[in-house]
Amino acid sequence: MTASKAGTAAERPSGPLAHLALRVRGVVFSPVTVSIVAALILGAIILAGTGADPLTAYGSVLTGAFGSEGIGDTLGECIPIVGMALALAIPLRAGLVNLGGDGQLVLGGLAAASVGLYSPFPDVITVILALLAGVLAGGLWAALAAVLETRCGVPLLVSSLLLSYPAMSFVSYMVRFPLLQKGSGIPQTDRLPEGVKLPEFAAGSGAGTGVSVGIVLIVLAAVVYFVVDHRTAAGYEVRMTGLGARFAGYAGVDRSRLTLRLMFASGSLAGLVGAIAVLGFPYRLVDGALTTPGYTWTGLLAALLAAASPLGTVAAGFFFAALTIGGFGMEQETAVPQQLTAVLQAVVILFLAVRGGVFRKGGWLRRLGRGPDAEAHPPPPDAKTGLVDTGVLETGVAGPLAPARGDGGN
Numbered sequence: 555m556t557a558s559k560a561g562t563a564a565e566r567p568s569g570p571l572a573h574l575a576l577r578v579r580g581v582v583f584s585p586v587t588v589s590i591v592a593a594l595i596l597g598a599i600i601l602a603g604t605g606a607d608p609l610t611a612y613g614s615v616l617t618g619a620f621g622s623e624g625i626g627d628t629l630g631e632c633i634p635i636v637g638m639a640l641a642l643a644i645p646l647r648a649g650l651v652n653l654g655g656d657g658q659l660v661l662g663g664l665a666a667a668s669v670g671l672y673s674p675f676p677d678v679i680t681v682i683l684a685l686l687a688g689v690l691a692g693g694l695w696a697a698l699a700a701v702l703e704t705r706c707g708v709p710l711l712v713s714s715l716l717l718s719y720p721a722m723s724f725v726s727y728m729v730r731f732p733l734l735q736k737g738s739g740i741p742q743t744d745r746l747p748e749g750v751k752l753p754e755f756a757a758g759s760g761a762g763t764g765v766s767v768g769i770v771l772i773v774l775a776a777v778v779y780f781v782v783d784h785r786t787a788a789g790y791e792v793r794m795t796g797l798g799a800r801f802a803g804y805a806g807v808d809r810s811r812l813t814l815r816l817m818f819a820s821g822s823l824a825g826l827v828g829a830i831a832v833l834g835f836p837y838r839l840v841d842g843a844l845t846t847p848g849y850t851w852t853g854l855l856a857a858l859l860a861a862a863s864p865l866g867t868v869a870a871g872f873f874f875a876a877l878t879i880g881g882f883g884m885e886q887e888t889a890v891p892q893q894l895t896a897v898l899q900a901v902v903i904l905f906l907a908v909r910g911g912v913f914r915k916g917g918w919l920r921r922l923g924r925g926p927d928a929e930a931h932p933p934p935p936d937a938k939t940g941l942v943d944t945g946v947l948e949t950g951v952a953g954p955l956a957p958a959r960g961d962g963g964n
Contacts, residue, residue: 586859586866589905590873597898601890611888615895618883619876628872628879629765633834634844635878636871637772637827638853640779643862644823645710645816647783648795652820654714655850657721658696662688662825664725666832667733667839670746677749684750685771685829692825693818695721700817704810714817722845729841741841752833768830775823780864792816796862824850852878855903874899 581587598608618624638655645652665687673680695717702713726741733743752766783789795802795812803809827849832839852874859873860866881895 585906586870589859589902592905593898593901596901597894600894600897604890606888606890611884611890611894614884614887615877615880617880618886619880621883624879624883626765628876629769631875631879632872633766633768633772633830634827634847634849635852635856635875636868637775637830638824638849639856639860639867639871639874640772640775640853640864641820641823641827642850642854643857643860643864643867644779644820645813646796646857646862648792648812648816649799650813650816651711652696652699652714652817653711653854654696654699654718654721654821655824655853656845657718658692658821658824659828659844659850660725661695661721662692662828663832663839663844664728664828665691665825666829667743667746670750670833671733671744673750677747680747680750681752681833684833685826688825688829688832689822690825692828693822696821696824697814697818700814704813710813710817725839726841729839733839735838743839746833746837750833751837752830754834766830766834768834771826771830775826776864776868783864852899855899858903859906 594612598612601608601611619628638659641658642652642655666684669684669687670680673683675683696714699710699714699717702708702717703710729743730741735742735744752768755765755767783792791802791807791812794805795807795809799809828844831844853871856870856874857867859870877895877899881892884890884894885892
């Protein structure tokens, strides 16, 4: 009996190096890594079919996104994409999908523009008030969708999505009529006063070429999200609700109250992104400028890719921002249409969607990522959370995403 136990202990991986190797293997064979690699391979096949050199095209993407002339644009693109990804990841962590990001985004921009144009306070105070107005406008509009679900029984998917359309129409009306710049042929507001704007890093290189301090606000939002998610009881409740809404309800989690809090936080961050966009170049609100680039849907893809994990969402948002900016460099260097990068984004999500077959429990690639001894000697549950460590880094992308439900889990 003693010899058997000794043999079992000898076979089980132990020590920091073995644990690190297990984690690295889990990352390499995680659904996200495999999906990205598969998308790049498929993209290379498409490029070769059009007569382009895949290596040259991908090299131009990297140069366009991270070169001396492109890194500033990439960081600037990260502000709306990562910001919206974080905003949509907050409710998604609990299995709730907020499809009303566009409405919350434009309302935040409108509130910031209105405060910036008509505030009687000093410039610094006006900037702060404009940011707070954007946060409040987006948060209240998102909270309305939560109230419609919890009080009226309207599924969150429906209420959040449909509320976007009156919000966008209202903002479009305000920009085209009451706030329209006189004599302008473009539907836009007046330019904000000179001191009412967010400072830029390296602003001396030209107007609009720097990265505004809004990126610092997005980083702070990500830090707060990470701390709340990993270090607070509220974050634990959110994660447990995402893993099992019924179980969380039996444990005493108030789903209605949680939905309202999460949607308000989600809309507040979306409104903040809109306010940052208005307080940055071109320092005005232009009709359609916040919705046409598709920041909400790109952010949703990033949140889905990272399974709403705080760090994973930031990484996925940065990845999509780099693809977007790098695509312009690829088009200039190789004449390959920039739309190919959008195809790559869609393919990544498509491959990720089929992970249920090859990564679910018992799937061959999941077993390969966990190692040969994982099933024979499963790791013990964590003492604090009661969860089992699968050997994958805490990015939230190792396991399947909790079902996205808008019915409160009933």
